[in-house]
Amino acid sequence: MKTKKCNGYESMFTFLSEEAFNEHLKECEECRLEHEKMQRVSELIQEAKPYIQKTKKRKTALKAACAAFAVISMSACFQFFAVTGLYDEIAYANSPTIEEMGLPVDEYGFLLVD
Numbered sequence: 001m002k003t004k005k006c007n008g009y010e011s012m013f014t015f016l017s018e019e020a021f022n023e024h025l026k027e028c029e030e031c032r033l034e035h036e037k038m039q040r041v042s043e044l045i046q047e048a049k050p051y052i053q054k055t056k057k058r059k060t061a062l063k064a065a066c067a068a069f070a071v072i073s074m075s076a077c078f079q080f081f082a083v084t085g086l087y088d089e090i091a092y093a094n095s096p097t098i099e100e101m102g103l104p105v106d107e108y109g110f111l112l113v114d
């Protein structure tokens with residue numbers, strides 16, 4: 001049975017209401033086949049979801065690792081400033097001091113980094 005009006009599955013899906021689209025599926029074989037295909041794709045996506053979520057978590061862990069690395073690098077910078085004496089100037093210029101911020105410091109008032 002030929003349909004009166006079909007602009008293709010995608011445009012029918014986009015422009016018809018859900019009710020009208022379901023009606024159209026009944027009379028348009030082409031769209032029905034396409035719709036079944038889409039149904040299968042969405043099932044595949046449902047199946048893949050746990051895997052996708054796991055991947056996201058792994059990405060979060062990677063981000064955390066990057067952040068940790070940035071903190072370690074910054075600490076290394078602090079050590080560098082301490083060694084070159086630049087740290088003293090920065091410490092004077094910036095209040096509160098590290099000790100006042102409640103961070104662990106050694107006997108010289110430098111930031112303690114393990």
Ligand SMILES: [Zn+2]
Pocket residue numbers: 003005006007008009012024028029030031032
């Ligand atoms: Zn159609």
